[in-house]
Amino acid sequence: MDLDTVKDRAGPREFSPADDLPEEYRKAATRMIEFHANSEIMGAYLERPFIRQAPSIDRKLACSAKVQDEIGHGQLLYRAAESLGVKTREEMLDDLANGDGKFLNCFHYEMTDWVETPMIAFFVDGAAMRRQATLRRTSWEPYAHAMDKVCFEEGFHVKHGEDILRELMSGSKKEQELTQAAFEEWWPRIIQFFGPTDDKSTHHDFAASVGLKQQSNDQLRNAFLDQYIPKARSYGLEIPDEPRIRELDDGTYEVEEGDLDWDEFFTIAKNDYEPGVGQINGRKAAQEAVQWVRDTIESDATAAGGHAPQAAD
Amino acid sequence: MIWEVFRQEKTGQYHTHCGNVHAPDREMAKQFAAIQHGRRKPTNSLWVVPRDEVGEIDAEDVAFGGTTDKAYRWATTYKTTGEDAREVVESEDEQATAERQRGDD
Structure with missing residues (x-):
């Protein structure tokens, strides 16, 4: 199939591994799905410490379930990416370990305090879900099918995150202040989740023309602000003064791009941001620590004896 | 065959x-x-x-979904205020349906 045919036919779930697709399509889809898969994995690692730090048994169970889900989403997405025939799952995981694999800006920052958890679990996951819901109509069928299962599970993540936020914002004055401070720290990063504005987006036009991407960065950012600004306010959070956000007459929002730190964003995009490098290496170390599990599974004949089992953390 | x-x-x-x-x-x-x-x-x-x-594993071999109460896994467990995003509502509805169909509560 040539590129013009792809563009003509590009509709929801239109193309499957049975189709002979041009390299441009396969590469663009691989880039997009691999990024998504890596982000699921890195997000899980960011939240993993909170299984231990959770303040109650209910929160511990939910955090544990969520981390498990995210790793599962990564696995589904590596399969959807692998089915394009450009990169193997092994190559993608190796690239993630050696620092070449790209992933979401928000997961390059450290998260140390419980009050930060709703910033990821409610706002970042809420943003991700806005985007993922549109990707159920992507043109690469295996990607759309992965989104069906991801969206099915993700509602729990967002609502659990919102529940943590509700609890913190109806807690002590100190809890409320710490939560507001965490919100102010994370808010610009969350706005940047959707990437640069449409006119600065390098990959959007092609991905949209072949039906991989359903909505532009600006449309998604608008849809997010429209839903989540009222939510934040309803729990008593104050929206930070910067970045300046203007509500236009047509109900959409305009974000003052100059108020956001794009140098940091593009440093992150190159995997050069120091805390992000720490996240990548942290995951690599955890992977290596449990190499014995994979070795045991793969060498069915050899007994696992001989060395003391090690935990990933 | x-x-x-x-x-x-x-x-x-x-x-x-x-x-x-x-x-x-x-x-x-x-x-x-x-x-x-x-x-x-x-x-x-x-x-x-x-x-x-075709490999098969059935409900006699394994307890699908486990045997413990995993209410913490369902969106329906968490109460929120205001209107939820439509994709969150959709996910919650799908979960509620799955929960009912599992019928093991």
């Missing part, structure tokens, strides 16, 4: 199991599947898989 047949009604939908055919090889299995399972119901694509290649 028995071949299990999976039918997809429209582009982009899932291939779901719809029956099986008797055939000596893959080519014949595809032909028989087209005739027996692709004619009356709307069909976009069929898969044929040798029955021996």
Whole structure:
């Protein structure tokens, strides 16, 4: 199939591994799905410490379930990416370990305090879900099918995150202040989740023309602000003064791009941001620590004896 | 040789199991599947898989979904205020449906 045919036919779930697709399509889809898969994995690692730090048994169970889900989403997405025939799952995981694999800006920052958890679990996951819901109509069928299962599970993540936020914002004055401070720290990063504005987006036009991407960065950012600004306010959070956000007459929002730190964003995009490098290496170390599990599974004949089992953390 | 047949009604939908055919090889299995399972119901694509290649694990072998209460896993457990995003509502509805169909509570 040539590129013009792809563009003509590009509709929801239109193309499957049975189709002979041009390299441009396969590469663009691989880039997009691999990024998504890596982000699921890195997000899980960011939240993993909170299984231990959770303040109650209910929160511990939910955090544990969520981390498990995210790793599962990564696995589904590596399969959807692998089915394009450009990169193997092994190559993608190796690239993630050696620092070449790209992933979401928000997961390059450290998260140390419980009050930060709703910033990821409610706002970042809420943003991700806005985007993922549109990707159920992507043109690469295996990607759309992965989104069906991801969206099915993700509602729990967002609502659990919102529940943590509700609890913190109806807690002590100190809890409320710490939560507001965490919100102010994370808010610009969350706005940047959707990437640069449409006119600065390098990959959007092609991905949209072949039906991989359903909505532009600006449309998604608008849809997010429209839903989540009222939510934040309803729990008593104050929206930070910067970045300046203007509500236009047509109900959409305009974000003052100059108020956001794009140098940091593009440093992150190159995997050069120091805390992000720490996240990548942290995951690599955890992977290596449990190499014995994979070795045991793969060498069915050899007994696992001989060395003391090690935990990933 | 028995071949299990999976039918997809429209582009982009899932291939779901719809029956099986008797055939000596893959080519014949595809032909028989087209005739027996692709004619009356709307069909976009069929898969044929040798029955021996299908692995099965059933509810006697394993407790699917475990035997413990995992209410913490469902969106329906968490109370929020105001209107939720439509995709969150949709996810919650799908979960509520799955929860009811599991019927083990």
